[in-house]
Amino acid sequence: MLDKKDKALLQLLQQNAKQTNKQLALQLNLSVTAVYERIKKLEREGVITKYVALLDKEKVNKGFTVFCHIKLVQHAQDYLTKFEEEVTSLDEVLECFHVSGDYDYLLKVVVKDIKQFRSFMVNKLTTIKHIGSTQSSFSISEVKNTTQLSV
Amino acid sequence: MLDKKDKALLQLLQQNAKQTNKQLALQLNLSVTAVYERIKKLEREGVITKYVALLDKEKVNKGFTVFCHIKLVQHAQDYLTKFEEEVTSLDEVLECFHVSGDYDYLLKVVVKDIKQFRSFMVNKLTTIKHIGSTQSSFSISEVKNTTQLSV
């Protein structure tokens, strides 16, 4: 399904999606058209889902990252869905995973500073129904943060 | 520093970096050249750090996400740096944050399945020196996962 060239191509596109097909062709020992067709195929099959620009957090005033562990009061189906809907609509929340363990959800929240985080907690997060308890840990430093899956 | 048009442009590029300047120009009520120059400026200033292709985790056999909370045995400077270096080199680790709270680090680990996770733990993670304890929670479902910062 994915051969060596596809995998190499995916690595390159995950690192820099702005490379021209010519540059890619050169690195992969293929013609421009071959690269073009492989990319189209990977897009068609849904292996590549989208192309995005990544921004510098600090430069757009989102330099403060917080991880929120959340427990719901109950685990009825509609409690979960309602919570998930509301949390998804918050654009300070970049990630939300339903997880195993002591807590039900793990959220990655990105704001400007601790002041904005407080405001986020008070005015947005804790106004969501059914939240039992939350435990937040602040990011002291970002050691690694990549979108690159090793294929 | 960033005006309304810049912010709108950044939103669009974070959603889809493959749009042509013509398409962007239309949405922003600008000329193609104006869009072109704004993008170049945002790149030059480092607001836009890179362009990447995002992949479907399942389709590349990375459908299993685990969050690992890690405590070090000590917090000497060189313990931290050594740990951070080693963790950064592991390509199953997409993210690593030094965090406040009970644990020192929070890792996002992505592998194929629980079997591969076990192998990652045994052969890679726990072979790193100075690790005190770890606590892992598995992702049951991915509720939200975006790279888009709201500017």
Next chain:
DNA sequence: ATATTATCTGAAAAATTTTCTGAAACATAC
């Protein structure tokens, strides 16, 4: 008011993407 700077538009040039044609490589069936 004038110079300065930044940002804009529209046209032309350069480069890239996309389409098209046909060849090579490969597997399968007869």
Next chain:
DNA sequence: GTATGTTTCAGAAAATTTTTCAGATAATAT
């Protein structure tokens, strides 16, 4: 072994996009 179909490839041509350029407009400061 040969025919057949499929996939992948390369190279040329067409279509589109990016990039450069010249000059206009708007905003700011002296």
